[in-house]
Amino acid sequence: MTTDPVIDQRDSRLTRAERLDRLPFNRQHGRLLVGSGIGWALDAMDVGLISFVMAALAAEWHLSTTAQGWIGSIGFVGMALGAGLGGLLADKIGRRQVFALTLLIYGLATGASALATGVAMLMALRFVVGIGLGAELPVASTLVSEYAPRRIRGRVVVALEAFWALGWIMAALIGYLMIPNLDNGWRWALAVGIVPTLYALVVRFGLPESVRFLESKDREVEAEAAVRKFEEPSGIAPVPSPDSAPNVEQAPPSIWSRGLRARTAALWVVWFCINLSYYGAFIWLPSLLHRQGFTLVKSFEYTLIITLAQLPGYAAAAYLIEKWGRRPTLASFLVGSAVAAGLLGMAGTPGQIIAAGCALSFFNLGAWGALYAIGPELYPTAARGKGTGAAAAFGRIASIVAPLLVPVLIAWGGGSNWLVFTTFAVAFAIGAVAAFTLPEQRNTALAE
Numbered sequence: 001m002t003t004d005p006v007i008d009q010r011d012s013r014l015t016r017a018e019r020l021d022r023l024p025f026n027r028q029h030g031r032l033l034v035g036s037g038i039g040w041a042l043d044a045m046d047v048g049l050i051s052f053v054m055a056a057l058a059a060e061w062h063l064s065t066t067a068q069g070w071i072g073s074i075g076f077v078g079m080a081l082g083a084g085l086g087g088l089l090a091d092k093i094g095r096r097q098v099f100a101l102t103l104l105i106y107g108l109a110t111g112a113s114a115l116a117t118g119v120a121m122l123m124a125l126r127f128v129v130g131i132g133l134g135a136e137l138p139v140a141s142t143l144v145s146e147y148a149p150r151r152i153r154g155r156v157v158v159a160l161e162a163f164w165a166l167g168w169i170m171a172a173l174i175g176y177l178m179i180p181n182l183d184n185g186w187r188w189a190l191a192v193g194i195v196p197t198l199y200a201l202v203v204r205f206g207l208p209e210s211v212r213f214l215e216s217k218d219r220e221v222e223a224e225a226a227v228r229k230f231e232e233p234s235g236i237a238p239v240p241s242p243d244s245a246p247n248v249e250q251a252p253p254s255i256w257s258r259g260l261r262a263r264t265a266a267l268w269v270v271w272f273c274i275n276l277s278y279y280g281a282f283i284w285l286p287s288l289l290h291r292q293g294f295t296l297v298k299s300f301e302y303t304l305i306i307t308l309a310q311l312p313g314y315a316a317a318a319y320l321i322e323k324w325g326r327r328p329t330l331a332s333f334l335v336g337s338a339v340a341a342g343l344l345g346m347a348g349t350p351g352q353i354i355a356a357g358c359a360l361s362f363f364n365l366g367a368w369g370a371l372y373a374i375g376p377e378l379y380p381t382a383a384r385g386k387g388t389g390a391a392a393a394f395g396r397i398a399s400i401v402a403p404l405l406v407p408v409l410i411a412w413g414g415g416s417n418w419l420v421f422t423t424f425a426v427a428f429a430i431g432a433v434a435a436f437t438l439p440e441q442r443n444t445a446l447a448e
Contacts, residue, residue, distance in 0.1 A: 016211050016227045021150040026233035032147055033156060035207050036140045037163035039103055042196040043133050044167025045174075046110050048282075049189055050075060050126065051303075052175030055286040055296060056186040065407035067119055072283045072403030074123045078130020080396030086135025087389015091382065094213055095143035098135060100204035103196040106132025110193030134396060138375070138388040145376035146210045146384075147230065153377070154326055154442065158318040158369035165310035165365055168282075172304040175286070180297050212381040253380060255387045263378045264387065266437045270371060271395030273431030274334070277341060277424035278364055280402030288406075288417055289353070302350070306357035310365040317366035321373055325442040330370035331435040336363030338428035345421030367431075377441040 014022070023029075054068050063071075082102070090098045109128040116122035141157055148156035174192060179185035208230075214223035255264045285306070289299035313333075320329045340359035347353045379387035406420055413419030 016215065016223055019227055020147060020211065020230060023149050023230060023234055025149060025152060025156070026230070028230045028233055029147065029149075029156070032144060032207060033160060035202065036099070036144050037160050037166075039099065039136065039196070039199060039203055040140055040160060041163040041167035041170065042103070042199060043106070043136050044164040045170045046106060046129060046133060046167075046193050046196070047075070048168040048171025048307075049110075049174060049193060051283045051286055052171065052179055052300060053186045053189060054283070055290055055299065056179050058287060058290075059296070060186070061119070063119070065410070066404075068287060069404040069407050071119065071123060071126065072279075073400045075126040075130035075133070076279065076396050076399035076403075078127040078132075079134030080130075080393050080400060082131035082134030082136075083138055083389050083396055084393035085131075085389075086139050087385040087387070087392070089135070090139045090142060090385035090389070091213075094209050095139050095146075095385070096203065096207050096209045098139045099143065099207070100200045102132040102136035102139070103200035103203060104132075106130075106136075107194050107196030107198075107200070110190055111197070113193070114187040114190040134392065135389075137372075138392045139385065141372045142376045142385055142388055143207070143210055145373070146212050146381075147208070150444070152322060154321040154370075154373040155318045157373035157376070158314060158321055161365075161369040161372045162311065162314035162318070164368065165307070165314055168307050168310060169304070172300070172307045176297070176300040176304050180300065212384075216381055253383050255379065255383055255390060260379065260383075260387075263438055264391070266434045267375060267378060267387075267391045268394045269434035270330070270334075270431045270438075271391045272398045273427040273434070274364075274367060274371060275395040276398035276402050276405075277337065277427045277431075278368070279399040280406055281341065281344075281360065281364075281421070281424055283403050284406045284420075285357070288420070291410075292417070302354060302357070305354055306361050309358035309361035313362035313364070313366035314369050316362070317369040321370055322442065325440050326370060326374045326377070327435060327438050327440045330367055330374060330438075331432045333363045333367035333370060334428050334432035334435060337367055338425045338432065340364070341421045341425035341428060345418040345425070364428075374438060374441065377444070378439070 050072060054071055057063055057071070058068055086098050086102060106129045109125050109132065113122060113125040113129065116125060141160060144160050145153060145157050174189050178189050182188055208226050209222070211223045211226050214220075214226065253260065255261075286296075286299045286303045289302055290296055294302065317329055317333060320332075324332075337360060340356055340363055344353070344356035344360055347356045375388040375391060376384055405423075409420045409423055410417065
């Protein structure tokens, strides 16, 4: 992310979006990426913790697999609602405002979850957690995408998504070190989840608002100041763009209008398939390993090792997304995920489980990175938050179904895991086919 373009400091005919697109990656981009990424990592930590909490509660509260499935699923019900609502609010009140609000909501609810006295209370709080989590992800990726220089936009968004792996690794470490070794360890693990409430202040007062959003609301002075702040580290003399024409409030284009409906349908299919397979596999992974006869500590250890493979998956996707393009990168990683899921379903020994699990982590999380890079590029500014949020919300339907589906598949598979992972492999393959139908947006300007 260090390629320096040729910069014409005298050209005042450029729009603000064009001025941002021509910039080299500088310290302001880095601050936005890291600032948003930390919020993203905290989100992942919260999602990841519940998989370890489920395994611990199954033993402490003597839960059935159905009750475990509902604990895993209820948060995704909230995420489905939050993703759609967050996208709409981001187009109305701003990306940064919604980002900060979501951190506050799910941080407080996660901290309160540590005090849960039963399944019903825990599920109610996990639903509230899900609303905040679901709203954050599409909003954060939209904000970063709208500031990233065009030629490396995909790489920057994949780098943002890589913070998800850091958060999931934090969850795995907390699960491995805290839950088995402390009295009420699962409560202490959830108590750590209150950290995002403090970070909400950093987002609200430390990150910039989207220039495109500011222009859409006729906030020209703020938009110009934001662009200049990003130009300054590159040594560009401030040459203001002509003010955009006053914004006439119009209804944003429908994501199902003639020019957008095909990409919306394909994006929704990919989101559904990747959510079904990812959350079905990784929310249940510690519990599935425990069911295979491994101790709780050993199950958590294997899950931690498998989780570490997410990082090189993101790195590979970040490199390939600007070399191959968005569509081939996403489709290829989904195909790899399908193969890895099939192998994990047949794995029996610890070595086979770790190898297949690491492959699934590598390809699946690389696919996630590519998907988040693609989404914001498919829609114009007025519908970008809604388009990405609606796709995420539809995908959350699959993440609701997945934890509930796993016990059923285990029963149908005679108590083994082969049918679980075969189902996920098929879903990944369907997602790969849908990905091939998406338009290629590499090195293209975001639509206004």
